[in-house]
Each structure stands twice: as C-alpha cells, then as structure tokens.
Amino acid sequence: MILIDGKKIAAELREELKKEVSNLKVKHNKVPGLTVILIGDLTPSQIYVRNKEKSANEVGLKSEVIKYPDSVEENIILDKIQKLNKDETVSGILVQLPLPKHIDRQKVIETIDPSKDVDGFHPMNVGNLSSGYESSVPCTPLGCYLLIKKIEPNLNGKKAVIVGRSNLNGKPMTQLLLKENCTVTITHSKTKDLKAECLEADIIVAAVGIPELVKGDWVKKGSIVIDVGINKIDKGIVGDVDFKEVSKNAKAITPVPGGVGPMTIACLLKNTIDCFKRSQI
Ligand code: NAP
Numbered sequence: 352m353i354l355i356d357g358k359k360i361a362a363e364l365r366e367e368l369k370k371e372v373s374n375l376k377v378k379h380n381k382v383p384g385l386t387v388i389l390i391g392d393l394t395p396s397q398i399y400v401r402n403k404e405k406s407a408n409e410v411g412l413k414s415e416v417i418k419y420p421d422s423v424e425e426n427i428i429l430d431k432i433q434k435l436n437k438d439e440t441v442s443g444i445l446v447q448l449p450l451p452k453h454i455d456r457q458k459v460i461e462t463i464d465p466s467k468d469v470d471g472f473h474p475m476n477v478g479n480l481s482s483g484y485e486s487s488v489p490c491t492p493l494g495c496y497l498l499i500k501k502i503e504p505n506l507n508g509k510k511a512v513i514v515g516r517s518n519l520n521g522k523p524m525t526q527l528l529l530k531e532n533c534t535v536t537i538t539h540s541k542t543k544d545l546k547a548e549c550l551e552a553d554i555i556v557a558a559v560g561i562p563e564l565v566k567g568d569w570v571k572k573g574s575i576v577i578d579v580g581i582n583k584i585d586k587g588i589v590g591d592v593d594f595k596e597v598s599k600n601a602k603a604i605t606p607v608p609g610g611v612g613p614m615t616i617a618c619l620l621k622n623t624i625d626c627f628k629r630s631q632i
Pocket of ligand 1: 540558613
C-alpha cells in the first residue's frame with residue numbers, strides 16, 4: 352500500500368514553484384503578487400492566512416495581507432477588490448472565507464477579476480473549468496488531482512466516485528477527472544447506496560465532513576483513495592475515510608493530516624503564478 356505523502360509532494364511542488372518564480376523574475380523583472388483579504392478575527396482563518404503568507408514568501412512571491420474588522424461594510428470590501436483588480440502588481444486576489452453574515456459572499460466572489468481569482472470560485476472560472484477551457488481551479492481539488500496523477504499518470508477509462516458535491520470540492524473534482532477521461536459518479540447526501548457506488552470505484556475522493564464515513568468494505572482492492580475531510584473528534588483529527596480499515600484494500604491512500612491539506616496552499620501559490628503568466632501573454 353502506498354501512503355500518499357502530501358507533505359512531501361507539496362514541498363516538492365513548492366520547490367518547483369520557487370524555481371519558476373526566480374525564472375519569471377529574470378524574464379519579466381517582477382514577481383507574481385498575491386493579496387489576501389482577511390475580515391474579522393476567526394482563529395482558523397487567521398492561521399490559514401498566516402500559513403498562506405509564509406508559503407508565498409518562501410517561494411518568492413510578493414505577498415500582502417489586508418485586514419479588516421468584523422464590522423467592515425460590504426462596499427469597503429468591494430471597492431478594495433476593484434482597486435486590486437486594477438493594480439498591476441497584484442496577480443492573485445483571495446478573500447478568506449467564511450465572511451461575516453452581513454457581507455454577501457457571492458457578490459464578493461463575482462467582484463474579483465476572474466483573471467486574478469486564485470480560488471477559482473468566480474462563475475467565469477467555474478464555467479471555463481466545466482467547458483474544459485483554461486481556468487483557475489479551486490486549490491483543494493487541484494491538490495487532490497495532482498496527488499492522484501502522481502500515483503496514476505494515465506487515468507483514461509478509470510471509474511472515479513466523488514463523495515460530496517460541494518462547489519468547493521466535489522464539483523470541480525468531477526470536472527478535473529472528467530477531463531482526464533475518467534468515468535465519474537458524483538454522490539451526495541441523497542445517494543441511495545453509497546457503499547455500492549464506492550465499491551465500483553478505481554478512485555474515490557471523499558469530501559463530506561463526516562468522520563470516517565467511507566468504510567473498509569466500501570473500497571475494492573487496488574483503488575486510490577483521497578481523503579479531503581478534516582474532522583475534529585475526541586481521538587484527534589480524522590478524515591472522511593476510515594483510514595485503518597480502508598488501508599487494507601486501497602492501493603494508495605492519503606493520511607489525515609498530512610495528505611490533501613498541505614497541497615491546498617501549494618496549489619494556491621501555483622494558481623497565483625499561473626494567473627501572473629497568463630497576464631504576461
Ligand atoms: P460541504 O460544503 O459541507 O459539502 C459536503 C458534501 O457532502 C455535500 O455535497 C453533502 O451532500 C455531502 N454529504 C453529506 N452527507 C453525506 C452522506 N451521508 N453521504 C454522501 N454525501 C454526503 O463540505 P466541503 O466544503 O466540500 O468540505 C468537506 C470536507 O473537506 C470537510 O471536512 C472540510 O473540513 C474538508 N476540507 C478540507 C480541505 C483541505 O484543504 N484538506 C479544504 C476544504 C475542505 P448534499 O449536497 O446533498 O448536502
């Protein structure tokens with residue numbers, strides 16, 4: 352069984368990105384810039400943003416975090432985004448979610464210039480991804496995709512089952528695997544027989560938010576299992592997959608923590624660099 356070491360693969364990706372940034376600096380005499388807007392003082396958001404800033408600096412990106420109090424008015428944020436859209440030193444804009452209740456999340460997402468939308472949430476990027484065109488792809492599913500490709504470079508004709516249909520994870524994951532010629536089934540809370548669906552899969556991606564939902568006898572021998580879930584329970588942090596039992600059948604599996612998580616930030620850096628490169632054409 353292969354333990355998919357997301358930490359190591361993410362570190363390798365960051366190393367490649369660092370070299371790429373240094374080459375871009377020579378070629379264009381400037382580096383890609385990532386601006387993160389952080390609203391409020393939610394501790395998990397603060398930690399995520401700190402990690403994003405640290406990783407961005409490590410690969411040589413120009414990085415900036417703009418902080419607002421929880422009470423900030425929506426129009427202040429929208430005005431700021433519009434200014435950042437016009438700022439040539441900013442290649443990527445990310446507004447850390449969740450937002451305070453009085454700020455309309457969709458309005459914020461749609462105000463970001465799609466060419467600077469490093470989260471891949473803008474409807475234009477969602478549409479481009481589903482049409483098979485070039486687009487920014489949400490960071491977590493992009494990370495899952497890169498992990499799967501490390502294990503199995505040729506995905507032609509593989510059966511993939513995605514558990515969870517969120518806009519953040521399940522849906523973009525489906526599009527990425529469809530593009531690779533997988534036959535994809537997307538499942539959700541109303542799926543009748545989730546075990547039977549999973550048993551058909553060569554690849555399972557679980558993004559649900561239910562601790563250890565995917566059991567050992569749901570997984571056929573030789574499958575690749577990617578666990579997106581992060582769930583805090585009494586015994587610690589676990590994923591959406593029963594790691595111990597599923598490991599007995601899977602050919603390759605991601606641990607939680609240390610699997611998909613580290614890839615998410617590395618892919619944010621990749622998206623920022625890709626936005627910069629597209630803007631230089
Ligand atoms: P979400 O928006 O809450 O979506 C959950 C999805 O799971 C929904 O589509 C829901 O179906 C489906 N679902 C719920 N119960 C189910 C069941 N019994 N059987 C099958 N499907 C079921 O969640 P998310 O934002 O995608 O996040 C999923 C997990 O990933 C969470 O644990 C989150 O913390 C984690 N996460 C990790 C990372 C990372 O970097 N590793 C990043 C983001 C999220 P319906 O649509 O029918 O309600």
